[in-house]
Amino acid sequence: MADKDAAKGVRPSVYGFGIGVSDLERSNAFYTELLGMKRVMDFSLSHMDEIVLLYPDGGSSLVLMHWTDGSTRDYANNPVKIVVRLEDPKAVADKIRAAGYLIIREPEPAPEVGGFIVGFAKDPDGYLVELLDANQS
Template sequence: MTNHMGAVGIAVSDLDRSVDFYTRVLGMTVLTTFELPHMDEAVVGWGRRGAAVVLMRYTDGSDPTTRDLPVKLVLYLDDPVAAADRIRAEGLPIEREPAPVPQLGGAVVGFAKDPDGYTLELLESPDATS
């Protein structure tokens, strides 16, 4: 087996809302869920396409910070503009409208926020331009 990143975990304030956002708005699917003694988790992703995101809601009474942390999730998308439109329709901020970036060969790049304020980099998938 080769080394690779399987997932990145982020603490969320409302697991149901986050699962809804990542699945309905961004098109991921729930890959698995866990009910652990100290937290509930939902692993979401696009199957074998890239790393998954582990959405973690602590249930042990601890209150980890979940707002506006300096975390960026880079998402390769077929249509970053459409994704930004769906995020905007949820009432969530678009930090930078998706637009071509000459330094990246004209790839379309934008930035948005998820329900907990995590930064989402909306990056045009290399597959979308071929």
């Protein structure tokens, strides 16, 4: 597979990742309205519905997944961290707070990581969202 991809000029990367959510539209609103992602695709499979989100300038996609097969799922507070780079993490944290979601750590310089601005919030299902300053590398 790697040789075939290399011949096409495809570099290995994380193309996307998925998280289980209890309410697709609520989670879609969180990631699009508060974090600036765009809804690019929807899938309705026999066992789940999915919404694919992507930042306008690209990067890895985030797939919101909701099982519709009647199986029991634990969507709350899973040990997952979603890391996003933002133009203004402080303004985004204010929007998240105003929308009624929890800010775990205000975006501010963190000495442990070289002074980079880092903040943390929780999404509607309790996933940890790390808010990084896109202007730092």
